[in-house]
Amino acid sequence: MRPVLIIMVKEPRPGRVKTRLGRDIGKIAATWWFRHQTARLIRRLRDPRWQIILAVAPDRAVTSRVWPADLTRHPQGRGDLGQRMGHLLRSFGPGPTCLIGSDIPGVTRAHIARAFAALGGHQAVFGPALDGGYWLVGAKHPKRLPRSLFRSVRWSSEQTLADSLRSLPGYRIALTDLLGDVDTGADLRRQQ
Numbered sequence: 001m002r003p004v005l006i007i008m009v010k011e012p013r014p015g016r017v018k019t020r021l022g023r024d025i026g027k028i029a030a031t032w033w034f035r036h037q038t039a040r041l042i043r044r045l046r047d048p049r050w051q052i053i054l055a056v057a058p059d060r061a062v063t064s065r066v067w068p069a070d071l072t073r074h075p076q077g078r079g080d081l082g083q084r085m086g087h088l089l090r091s092f093g094p095g096p097t098c099l100i101g102s103d104i105p106g107v108t109r110a111h112i113a114r115a116f117a118a119l120g121g122h123q124a125v126f127g128p129a130l131d132g133g134y135w136l137v138g139a140k141h142p143k144r145l146p147r148s149l150f151r152s153v154r155w156s157s158e159q160t161l162a163d164s165l166r167s168l169p170g171y172r173i174a175l176t177d178l179l180g181d182v183d184t185g186a187d188l189r190r191q192q
Contacts, residue, residue, distance in 0.1 A: 003050045003096040003116050006088050008076065009038055010102075011061035018103070024185025033188070035066065038102045042068060047109050050116065055088050055099070082150025089142040089149075098125070098138030103182045105191045107135065111177050118174035126165065126173065130180040131187075132158030156183070 010017045012035035014027040022030035046052065052071055056062045059075035067073070074091065076084045089097055096119045098112065111127065118125040119140040127136030133156070139145055146168070153163040165173060182188050 001095050002048075003098070003119075004053060004092045005045065005050045005112060006053050006055050006074075006092065006097065006099040007042065007045070008055045008057070008085075008088070008099065008101050009067065010034075010057045011064050011066060012038070018182070020183050021185060021188065025188065033182075034103070037105060037182070038067070041102055041104070041107065042071070045107070045109060045112060047112070049113065053092065055084075057084075081155055082153050085137065086145065086147075086149045089137070089139055090145055093139075093142040096138065096140055097142040098136055100127075100136045101181060104129075104135045104179055105182065106179050111136075111179065115176045118176055122172045122174040124168055124171050124173045125176055126161060127176045128161055128178050130178065131183070132162075133160035133181070134164065135179050135181050136176065137164070 012031050014031045017034045018030040054067055054071050054073045055076045056073050057076040059077065062073040062075055077087055085099060089099055096116055098115050100107065115125050115127060115136055115138055119138055123140050125138040126134045129135045149167050150164060151167055153160060153167065180187060180190060182191055
């Protein structure tokens with residue numbers, strides 16, 4: 001069974017995606033950027049070594065024509081970001097599973113391969129982001145992840161990674177490549 005790469009995507013609708021970026025560059029421009037970024041990311045990360053699953057929001061968008069029709073789609077479901085991520089990770093497997101967002105312009109197949117390789121000797125892996133968060137989380141045996149995963153995490157803060165690491169006490173955790181995501185206009189300018 002191939003490892004699973006879950007990519008969290010949102011249907012690109014003005015005012016519903018990249019709202020912080022939209023405040024800096026405008027809602028339409030942020031939506032356009034997100035739609036094209038997501039398409040580039042999916043094309044770039046296709047690889048026979050892993051199966052890609054799109055975790056879609058809102059749930060009704062699983063039938064959207066925005067994404068390639070050949071990729072499996074799964075609704076993100078209800079709850080805050082941590083609840084949705086935990087549920088998604090536990091939904092697949094039983095083998096190595098990694099989850100990423102769709103706003104990481106610099107991620108490549110090599111980054112994903114290194115994250116899966118790190119799970120050979122570790123129970124979990126995180127790809128730290130420049131802002132104190134992370135662009136990737138993965139588990140060797142995702143169905144065994146504790147229900148406490150991602151509880152009390154201060155999302156979109158400098159403490160996001162540290163809080164998430166604390167939600168896995170006793171786990172052997174690897175950190176992989178440091179990358180930047182795009183949440184604001186300043187982030188976007190840094191990526192160009």
